[in-house]
Amino acid sequence: MPAMPFRLSSWLFIAVLLCLLNIQNAFSASESSAVQYHWKVLEDTSGKMGIDQIRARDQLFKPVSSNAFGYLQGALWIRIEILRKPEQQSHWWLELQSPMLDFATLYQIDTSGKTVSKTMGDHIPIDDREIDYRNPVFKLDIPANKPYIIYLQLRSKNTLTVSPNFYSYQSLINHIAIEQIFFGSLASVYFALLLNGYFLYRASSDRSYGWFALYSLCNLIVMLGSEGYLYQYLLGNHPELNEAILIASIYFGVPTGGQLLIYYLEIKSRLFRRVVQLDWCVSLLAIISLCMAGQEWIRPIYQGWMLLNMLFGTVFVFTIRHKNKMAMRILVGLLPFWLAVTIRGFRNVALLPSNMFTDDAYYIGMALYVLALNYAVSIKVKALRKAHDHALAEALRLSKKNELELEEQVIQRTMQLQQAVRRVEASLQVERRAQAEQREFFATVSHELRTPLTVIDMTAQNLELDAIEADAETRTRYGKILQATNRLSLLLDRYLNEDSFTLMRRGVQYRHCNLHMMLDDAAHSASILSSSHQFVLQLDQLPESIVCDPDLMLLVLRSLADNAVKYTPAESTILFTGNHVPDHINIVIRDNGPGMNAETLSRVFEPHFRGKNSVGKPGSGLGLMLARKLMENQGGRLEVESTEGKGCTIHLYLPVHELVAETCIA
Template sequence: MAWLRDTTGAMTIEQVAASPAWQALPGNLNMGFTHDAIWLRVAIDRPADGPRDWLLEINNAVFAEVRLYQGSAGAGWRERRAGGDVPRSEWDWDFRVPVFRLHVDEPGPHTFWLRIRSRTSISAQVVLWQPAAFQARANTESLAYGILFGAYAAIFIFHLLFWTWTREEVNRWYAGYVACSIGQMLLNFGHLQQYTGMPGPLGDRLLALLICSSIWFGVKLCVQFLGLAALMPRLARILPALALVLAVVTSFLAVDVGYAAGVAPAQMSILVLIGILTAIGLRLWLRGHRHAGFFLLAFGIYFAGIVLRILRNLTVLPPNLLTDNCYQVGAIAHMAVMSLAITWRYNALKQENARVQAEALRVQTDYALSLESTVTSRTASLVAEIRRREAVEGELRLALEAEKRARQEQCDFVAMVSHEFRTPLSIIDTSAQRIAGSAGTPQLTRDRSGNIRQAVRRMTSLMDALLSLDPLDNALRAFALASVDPEPLLRSVAREWDGDTVVVTCSALPGTFPCDPELMRLALRNLLSNAIRHSPQDSPVHLGAVGGDNGIAISITDRGHGIPSDELPKLFQKYFRGRRAAGKPGTGLGLYLVKRVIDLHQGSIRVDSQLGHGTTFVISLPHATADPARPSAAADNLLLTSG
């Protein structure tokens, strides 16, 4: 045989036959990935007693088109076609690869020309057969391929079912990888095209996608089998991600640009990844990981077959019996060893799981015994603690009863003291008032009487502040509303001061209003006392009340010095006294008591003050207050605060 490269793909058979560029073909056809048309000149010398009928086999199922020319320029040319782009009805022989019938009538030399065009690698064996020998070989081949594909199918189904049963990831990825390998062999050997009539372009794309996808499936399988997630976690993430990127990119190139544009870099990537995975397996095996030894044995044979086949496609090795069948032989040996390895790995995992379960059961049993002991000890401690707390509770109950008795005695004492103090103070105040009002009393005597009355009022206010905490607490516990006419209540409080000391103005007040009259008097008395104390001597304090839809607003206004703005937020705090109160009688409890009373009535109080212009306290009381028979939430909070 001789060969000729047609770079344009447009040469006619006459031009080819007359071309001086023919070169001898030293072995089998192996031109690699090329878009050129390759011509073969096949010379046959028939002996006088030799047979007339022969079959010419071109052993490559994925050639796009193979044309056979027979004849001469003088006698005319006969053209026949086969290949993936040619309908099967035009083939000389219905077989998985192109086969042409040759009829040689005359003894002596005869020449045939083959024109080969392919989207894949141009690599093939060209074999001349006697029909009977070819048919016998075809029958034997069919049996061998049946056994091969049957073994593949059995392994695929076994691992798929095994994965469904055990959810072992190695079996899932191995089933996917086997399915990918079956598809590649069916297309590479031409069986799928022969029995389905699949057109050549579709078959080439499908074959390219399977080859590119095998990068990802193979790497995932190897990573899972080697257990890299536990041994080399970073590499276990990087390698599958890299393989996925390579698979996607090469698949896109194969479909969009062409078969060679995707498959050639995919096969180069496979060679690199095989080297990396082999190095990883060898390293783990040297570290003492037994499963890495199975990996090297199972995948080593398979990797060798893949490497030889790729090197043949890249024209590094020639096509022959070894390079044409190394992939299949490696795959069969690989699957046999791999199935045993996966079975061993599963049994090892099963034994490890049984050991872990036994250890967990032992730990659980020990823990249960320890827990039982702890519960017994803890129960005894709890029983002792409960008894101790019952004893403490009894002591607290006795202490509470003693506290109640002491508090009652204190309340009785406070009531007695209040009565004993108020009676003489009232007599002193009345006497001083009569002396000052008597006709003919000297001015000096009236001034001293006024001083006496002022001192009495200060002492009364101080006593109210100091002695009203306990009465207020009692009142909170016995808080009961009553329907009160507000105007008489206000005027009765104002009459506690003589003359025009307190000026009362009322507007639109309702006839009745719910409040606790005693607590309200206490609050108003404290506010009026403060206002009178801080007002100029000749300036009255104004007590006003206005009714409305929302309730009653009560205001107490004086014309004193006013309150600094920084003191306003602190006025109702317990024991707080302003800077102007320094050196004057008082305890800082009056406004605190007022705020508690107003809160109890579910009302609010605010202060408006300007330095040099006086101060106004405004009390807002709603129409509806808590049920007299049940203290409000505010009262409950006040009781807790008081306590």
């Protein structure tokens, strides 16, 4: 909200309240003067005197010099002498303008000459009243042309300020309506400020707005409670709660206002903070004391403490006005509020009479102070909004800048990515050409190998046919040549054809395989290399059927069996065995050869590494590495155990696959 419209609306609202206040008093004055009456007072410090004793002391009643009696012990008796003219109506309503009266008892003589009494007050449930109204109201039938005397006994632990007024029924209704407009407008200000502070706190989490909302709530409850509206509309049947809530709001309002100043003005002074902390302690102690002892002395002392606190706060804010620009805004409302509280305090202890100025100056001053606070808060909100808008504009500027930079980076990265794609495509073209050349090379090698292999095979067959009369050893050698040529032909047909010239390229193809037959094939194939090695197959604990890639698995088994023959001396035993556990199959190939030392064992899977006992023996040092790779491709693993002089053991761990149809994993 802009500053000028807010200030203008605030002052206009105060002007309207003052006009309504004048209208209210004008209505009261005109109707009160319609009936002639005189009233006197008598203090009963013991509070035990009855109506008969009071009538016997009529000469002790004193004329009223002020309607503010302060904090009294016992009771206050009021004697009212009324004179009604014959042309005036006989039914009148007596209102005691003191909503905080605990008990007000009316004594009058009825038509039969008997003394009757009625009791009102904020300690009486509102259902027991003749009308639902905040002030005690009594209905009177006043005779004409002769003095009519009534007595009122007033008792209250609050400050006693009372003014009797007489109304006709219609004028009472008008008077109540004017009061409700006045105090309803005042309450709407506090309620609007309460909501304003609450929503600002929810939106910003700034504690100054939260304390402002609490301070507005305290003032709203003080106004409604002091003027009897809490009792009239909310707590009429629970009068004890009305006074308890009012006292708590009054006593906690002072430290709440101090907390508001601390957070709004960002006060760092230790003295001011300690005073506010002391306020909380004194307020709590005062409330506890009121519950445990009489309040005739506690309330005046606390009001004095409250005045000193407000004076201290006003002086402190005045001293920091040059250092803190926001302090002057608070000071504009704080000075008249302190003056209004002082006037109200003097009225409460009967140093000033009760009138329009002393009764309502407190509410006007409170409203001015809270409006000044709200104006200061609105200025802070405006500053925060301005800072927010500036930050938002800066964020948008940075966002646009970052957007341009990001677009430039995207363009550069796109160009780099396109260049990288072109390089990758060029590399792929090179790789495709290399693969084509490789396929052509393998096709050529396969063709060139088949020709001499065919010659060797035919020659070996002829030699075997012609060696009918040769010795057994010669025929055995011819047979091994034929077996070797058949094995080589099988490898050429299976792995060097056009469809799959390398096992590593075509991926894993799972099938149901006969493990026993593959182990027997590996042993038979390796036996060609040596007729003196003994192969032992203990397959009773191994399943006959497994799921694996038969080509890869057969290549692994043949390679390992060939290695066992090549690197063990003649007459060695090579054992094929293993076992089956729930999640995998363990195939074991064990020999009783010379074994390997720790250094050789740690390097057996290195490419092109060959141990000391490989001298003079064919091989490239890639067999174990390729065998492990082929096992890993099938989800298994290969492990080697060896101790020098005690042979070598190879474990092939193959997972159990639950396969129904043929599966291929690239």
